[in-house]
Amino acid sequence: MVSQLSWKVGGQQGEGIESTGEIFSIALNRLGYYLYGYRHFSSRIKGGHTNNKIRVSTTQVRSVADDLDILVAFDQESIDFNFHELRDGGVVIADAKFNPVIPEGSHVTLYAVPFTDIATNLGTSLMKNMVAVGASSAVLGLDINVFQEVVEGIFGRKGQQVVEKNMEAIRAGAQFMKEQLGENLQLMKLDQADGKKRMYMIGNDAIALGALAGGARFMAAYPITPASEIMEYLIKKLPALGGTVIQTEDEIAACTMAIGANYAGVRTLTASAGPGLSLMMEAIGLSGITETPLVIVDTQRGGPSTGLPTKQEQSDLMAMIYGTHGEIPKIVMAPSTVQEAFYDMVEAFNLAEEYQCPVIVLSDLQLSLGKQTVEPLEYEKIQIRRGKLVADELPPLANKENFKRYEITDDGISPRVLPGMINGIHHVTGVEHAETGKPSEVASNRNAQMDKRLRKLKQLKFQTPVHKNAKHEEADVLLVGFNSTRGAIEEAMERLERDGLKVNHAHVRLIHPFPTDEMLPLVQKAKKVIVVEHNATGQLANLLKMNVGHAEKISSILKYDGNPFLPNEVYTKSKELL
Amino acid sequence: MATFKDFRNDVKPNWCPGCGDFSVQAAIQRAAANVGLEPHQLAVISGIGCSGRISGYIHSYGFHGIHGRALPIAQGVKMANRDLTVIAAGGDGDGFAIGMGHTIHAIRRNIDITYIVMDNQIYGLTKGQTSPRSDVGFKTKSTPQGSVEPALSIMEMALSAGATFVAQSFSSDLKELTHLIEEAIKHKGFSLINVFSPCVTYNKVNTYDWFKEHLTNLSTIDEYDPSDRTMAMQTLMKHKGLVTGLIYQNKEQKSYQDLIHGYSETPLVHANLQLSREKFDELVAEFM
Ligand SMILES: Cc1ncc(C[n+]2csc(CCOP(=O)(O)OP(=O)(O)O)c2C)c(N)n1
Ligand code: SF4
Ligand SMILES: [Mg+2]
Numbered sequence: 001m002v003s004q005l006s007w008k009v010g011g012q013q014g015e016g017i018e019s020t021g022e023i024f025s026i027a028l029n030r031l032g033y034y035l036y037g038y039r040h041f042s043s044r045i046k047g048g049h050t051n052n053k054i055r056v057s058t059t060q061v062r063s064v065a066d067d068l069d070i071l072v073a074f075d076q077e078s079i080d081f082n083f084h085e086l087r088d089g090g091v092v093i094a095d096a097k098f099n100p101v102i103p104e105g106s107h108v109t110l111y112a113v114p115f116t117d118i119a120t121n122l123g124t125s126l127m128k129n130m131v132a133v134g135a136s137s138a139v140l141g142l143d144i145n146v147f148q149e150v151v152e153g154i155f156g157r158k159g160q161q162v163v164e165k166n167m168e169a170i171r172a173g174a175q176f177m178k179e180q181l182g183e184n185l186q187l188m189k190l191d192q193a194d195g196k197k198r199m200y201m202i203g204n205d206a207i208a209l210g211a212l213a214g215g216a217r218f219m220a221a222y223p224i225t226p227a228s229e230i231m232e233y234l235i236k237k238l239p240a241l242g243g244t245v246i247q248t249e250d251e252i253a254a255c256t257m258a259i260g261a262n263y264a265g266v267r268t269l270t271a272s273a274g275p276g277l278s279l280m281m282e283a284i285g286l287s288g289i290t291e292t293p294l295v296i297v298d299t300q301r302g303g304p305s306t307g308l309p310t311k312q313e314q315s316d317l318m319a320m321i322y323g324t325h326g327e328i329p330k331i332v333m334a335p336s337t338v339q340e341a342f343y344d345m346v347e348a349f350n351l352a353e354e355y356q357c358p359v360i361v362l363s364d365l366q367l368s369l370g371k372q373t374v375e376p377l378e379y380e381k382i383q384i385r386r387g388k389l390v391a392d393e394l395p396p397l398a399n400k401e402n403f404k405r406y407e408i409t410d411d412g413i414s415p416r417v418l419p420g421m422i423n424g425i426h427h428v429t430g431v432e433h434a435e436t437g438k439p440s441e442v443a444s445n446r447n448a449q450m451d452k453r454l455r456k457l458k459q460l461k462f463q464t465p466v467h468k469n470a471k472h473e474e475a476d477v478l479l480v481g482f483n484s485t486r487g488a489i490e491e492a493m494e495r496l497e498r499d500g501l502k503v504n505h506a507h508v509r510l511i512h513p514f515p516t517d518e519m520l521p522l523v524q525k526a527k528k529v530i531v532v533e534h535n536a537t538g539q540l541a542n543l544l545k546m547n548v549g550h551a552e553k554i555s556s557i558l559k560y561d562g563n564p565f566l567p568n569e570v571y572t573k574s575k576e577l578l
Numbered sequence: 579m580a581t582f583k584d585f586r587n588d589v590k591p592n593w594c595p596g597c598g599d600f601s602v603q604a605a606i607q608r609a610a611a612n613v614g615l616e617p618h619q620l621a622v623i624s625g626i627g628c629s630g631r632i633s634g635y636i637h638s639y640g641f642h643g644i645h646g647r648a649l650p651i652a653q654g655v656k657m658a659n660r661d662l663t664v665i666a667a668g669g670d671g672d673g674f675a676i677g678m679g680h681t682i683h684a685i686r687r688n689i690d691i692t693y694i695v696m697d698n699q700i701y702g703l704t705k706g707q708t709s710p711r712s713d714v715g716f717k718t719k720s721t722p723q724g725s726v727e728p729a730l731s732i733m734e735m736a737l738s739a740g741a742t743f744v745a746q747s748f749s750s751d752l753k754e755l756t757h758l759i760e761e762a763i764k765h766k767g768f769s770l771i772n773v774f775s776p777c778v779t780y781n782k783v784n785t786y787d788w789f790k791e792h793l794t795n796l797s798t799i800d801e802y803d804p805s806d807r808t809m810a811m812q813t814l815m816k817h818k819g820l821v822t823g824l825i826y827q828n829k830e831q832k833s834y835q836d837l838i839h840g841y842s843e844t845p846l847v848h849a850n851l852q853l854s855r856e857k858f859d860e861l862v863a864e865f866m
Contacts, residue, residue: 029866199865209861215851218657220650237861239840242849246657249683253650256643260623260654263641264662265847268654286644374865379858384851400587400637418847419621419639419655420662427634429642430626438589439634 003191004057006065007136008085010078014046017074020129021052023154024136027146028056029200029373032193036061036487037371038564041310049077056140058191062337062372062487066568069188070139072132074115076100083108091188093135093177095128111135111180118172127169134173138181141189144174199374203367203484204229206338206374207297208237210345211269213382216295217243218268220257222250222276225309226365227299230271251276255283255296262293263428265389265418267349271297274316275306281324284358286430288328291406291414291453293352295345297361299368300483302562311562312365314483315535317543320360321512327450329355329457332512334362336467336486338372340509346382347463354387355456356416362511364534366484366564388415394423402426402436408448412455457513465515469493470504470522477501477578478526482508482540484564485532491567496574508540514547529554530577532570536560582611585620587637593628598749598775598786599696603635605752606665606694609759610638615663623652625668625677627703629696629775632667646677649684649693656691659845660835663763664691670711671701674730678710685739685768690833692762692769698777699729699784706780716783733814733825736770737807742828743769744810746821748789749776758824767833774822796823805829 007024011017018039025035036055042048055065068085071078073094079102086092088107094100096112113135119127130151137144147170155162178185201209208230211219217238221231235245243266248254254270261268272280277298287294300316302308320332331351335341344361352359394417397403405426407414414435417424427437432449434440469490470478477496481489486507493503506522508515523529523544531541531554538556545551557573559565585607593599610620620638624630626645633640639662643651652666673681673695684693700718701707707720711732715724736744743765747755755773762769774789794817796802802823803809810826835841842849853861 197866199862201865205865212861213853213858217846217849217851218654220654239838242840242842242844243846244657244838244841246653246687248650249679252647253680253683256647256650257654257657259643260641260651260656261658262654263651264621264655264658266658266849267851268658282644283647290641377862379855382853382858402587418659420618420659420845420847422616422618425618425637425639427640427642429634429640430644431642 001186001189001191003059004055004061005069005140005188005190006053006055006067007070007072008051008053008068008082009072009132010049010051010082011074013041013044013048013050015074016126016129017050017052020072020132021054023130023147023150024133025054025200025371026150027142029198030149031142031146032195032198033057033190034060034373035200035371036063036373038064038366039369049081051078051082056190058193060373063491063567064564066566070136072136073100074128091139093132093139111177113173113176113180115173118176119169122169122172123165127166130166130169131173134170135177137170138174138177139188141186144171198376200371201338201374202229202369202371203338203341203363204299204369205233206342207271207345207361207363207368208233210342211349212237212241213342214346214349215267215384216269216349217241218261218266219245219270220248220254220261220268221245221270222248222254222272224273224276226301226368227271227273227297229368230297251279252283255280256286259283259287259292259294263419269295269297271299273299273301274303277316277319277323284330285324285326285328287358288324288330288453289326289430289432290428291356292428293356294358295348295352295361296358297363300362300364308562312484312564313534313560313562314364315539315560316362317511317535317539320362327454329357329453330512331355331357331359331457331460332362333359334482334509334511335367336483336507336509338367339374339377341367342377343381350383350385353389354385354413355460356387356413357456362483364483370484388413390415390417390421390424394421396423397425402438404435405437406433406435406449406452408435408452411459412452460513462510465510466518467507467509468505468522470506472502472504473525475502475504475526476528477574478504478506478522478529479574480506480508480529480531480540480544481533482511485534488565488567488570489532492570492574495567495571501578514543516547519544520548523548523550523553526553528578530557530574531555532557532565534559534565579614580611580616582607584617585610585637587635589635591631591635593631594779596778597628598698598773598777599629599632601749601752601755602667602694602696602773602775603632605755605759606632606636608756609763610663612756613760613763619661620663620665621655623648623655623664623666625672627669627672627701628777629667629669629702630672646672646675647680648672649677649680652691653684653687653689656689657846659847660690661845665694666691667694667696669702670695670697670699670709674710674732682735682739685736685741685770688742688767688831688834690767690835692759692771694759695770695772696775697772698775698781700777700781702777702780713783731814731819732772733819734811737811737826741770741826742767742831744826745769745771745824746773747771748774748793748822750786750790751822754822761824765827766836767831792820794821796821796825
């Protein structure tokens with residue numbers, strides 16, 4: 001019996017590899033297992049190797065596994081491409097049809113299962129993935145009946161007969177595999193899970209759901225990997241709430257349309273990846289100087305330019321903090337789990353309205369597309385706060401004076417009225433302006449308005465700017481990361497601690513304004529600081545040095561080959577540095 | 579009831595004396611009053627350029643954005659509050675060079691807003707460079723030997739892109755311009771009005787007199803029918819685009835807001851931001 005294992009299915013893109021992984025994982029989720037799924041895919045739609053790696057555990061996991069226990073292969077390429085990941089004692093379950101071979105002398109067992117033949121005999125070769133699901137279930141010792149509900153959910157609309165055929169394929173796969181396994185049947189049998197109901201979703205689902213819960217009723221966006229799922233989810237859900245998504249002609253339109261809608265009072269978002277964010281930069285400045293709330297999601301991927309469009313990277317950090325010319329108040333937040341992504345989106349809309357500034361929610365490909373088990377989201381935690389939005393009737397304006405939309409206040413935040421309100425007329429412009437919104441180049445006014453805008457974030461209230469796991473008063477090392485590296489760092493930390501090292505972990509969730517007060521004591525308490533990030537220049541490490549100093553203590557573990565960090569990499573590289 | 583004076587504010591335009599944009603300002607103020615708007619019901623969204631300043635010269639809600647992006651901002655405003663009357667305005671560089679992508683797509687999207695271009699065939703604010711509306715041979719600071727790129731036939735382009743309201747006017751004809759803006763506001767869908775608005779400082783070729791000599795008013799053309807797209811196209815081509823009046827209107831086509839599924843009939847800005855518990859549970863259950 002095992003408490004966790006890692007399973008991967010591989011084949012040609014467009015061949016149903018996705019659905020094999022989907023069905024398998026939905027069933028495991030219903031049984032109460034914690035899952036973490038990560039897809040390897042390329043920019044091609046059909047053809048080309050693709051695989052889906054799923055980690056199954058009885059406790060929370062948030063990282064791709066170091067190695068692999070079970071590889072399900074629909075072609076020889078899948079074996080050749082992924083074989084190195086298999087641990088000693090692992091198994092390959094491959095379609096007998098292509099006469100699979102594995103390297104000689106390896107400690108891996110190959111089971112050739114006639115996926116295609118069994119499926120064809122049952123009616124159609126299309127069901128070969130169901131046979132593979134059945135075969136996998138036998139290895140894990142799963143009760144086949146759990147698939148009944150899942151298959152009904154997927155094929156129910158096509159009729160009971162289709163459901164039954166697919167169930168038969170699963171049963172046949174399981175039966176064949178059981179016979180093959182013989183006495184090895186118990187080898188990878190999974191411990192029973194707790195049977196609790198939890199969500200299983202990708203980060204982009206949580207971002208989109210968070211936007212809905214946070215009151216977003218409109219989105220303007222242009223498709224791009226790995227952000228498109230957000231607009232695709234919202235266009236399904238928004239019409240029922242009266243809202244919609246517009247697919248614009250480009251990201252400049254998306255961002256400025258979002259600014260227009262936010263100006264007129266509707267919580268509106270846009271979402272993109274690096275190339276789109278680059279196009280939005282001028283508009284972000286407009287949101288800053290006009291103090292128009294704006295929520296932008298940046299799902300980072302490999303840059304620069306088109307870079308590695310379907311691969312993991314975290315190299316937009318500096319661009320998100322400093323991007324746009326001139327100086328504006330801006331909030332950049334970085335959720336590190338799918339659950340946080342949900343709550344952070346709700347909060348992003350609140351902060352955008354409270355501080356009347358752009359808020360960028362930073363994600364990365366691994367967080368946006370990686371599928372995680374999520375503990376139940378709490379309805380009670382959803383709050384809507386609109387800051388200084390004026391809802392009451394306004395007194396008449398004297399002699400066509402403008403409403404003082406940019407009134408100088410102690411906290412820098414001015415009352416905000418929406419177009420359409422009687423007695424609220426004012427001007428909004430990206431040109432430097434006076435309290436009424438009218439353009440002004442007077443030096444004293446310039447200073448007053450710049451200071452006012454930049455003052456707003458001085459008293460920013462942010463719930464958890466740093467996720468901390470820091471029990472040591474004196475640590476040998478502080479591991480630092482942001483976004484999706486959380487799981488790999490947590491597992492590496494466990495192993496380092498097992499080696500007797502005192503390890504603290506800080507995951508930065510508020511990137512800008514930088515949480516210096518939170519980070520400084522942690523850095524001071526550590527002999528060494530290792531910043532783990534997916535880029536080539538150590539952007540977070542530099543940010544840390546800039547804000548908290550102690551450059552001599554800070555070193556980096558960097559990865560920018562497009563693949564997510566594995567726990568073991570963080571562990572071994574940390575050991576080298578310590 | 580508001581009069582055009584209610585749409586005036588106390589800001590003195592920094593336009594050169596004689597600039598065509600003064601008439602556009604006056605025409606918007608008159609049209610707004612004539613269609614029965616109160617100042618708070620109007621939002622003027624403008625781009626960057628001499629012309630872009632217009633939103634600051636009208637007593638209404640106004641948003642002066644960034645160069646070329648008046649249209650997406652204006653469409654966002656309208657999507658958020660369909661009860662507002664939204665007018666986007668800017669120059670020929672703003673709408674037909676840097677913002678051309680938005681112009682074409684706003685036309686085909688057909689959201690119910692009015693777009694007024696102050697077309698002076700030059701870049702005024704940046705002190706006299708060529709524009710996509712400059713004629714071949716036109717000498718400017720950036721085309722000292724004369725422009726070799728042909729001017730865009732903007733009205734024909736709008737028709738090809740599926741425009742449902744296309745009109746052209748001239749700053750000297752305040753009455754017609756006012757009337758066209760009224761019709762544009764009343765039109766259910768996207769309306770484009772290109773206004774020949776002379777730049778007296780940097781364009782010494784396309785002057786008031788030049789336009790008076792070259793423009794043909796559609797009312798002088800026998801049996802001109804603005805619901806006939808083919809006739810509109812032929813007339814434009816015959817007159818090299820130098821016509822004024824209502825060129826084309828399609829009254830049948832529904833606006834974007836009336837076509838999309840589920841879009842709120844009351845302004846979206848009044849929507850409840852809080853999801854109900856039932857809705858939340860329903861959404862969450864889809865991931866279990
Ligand atoms: C992104 C960007 N590029 C360039 C400029 C400089 N610029 C300001 S207005 C303008 C062109 C103005 O021409 P037009 O739109 O025809 O307006 P006009 O001044 O003629 O009314 C340019 C190039 C800018 N503000 N922003
Ligand atoms: S430069 Fe030309 S367009 Fe600008 S204000 Fe003067 S006359 Fe008008
Ligand atoms: Mg111009």
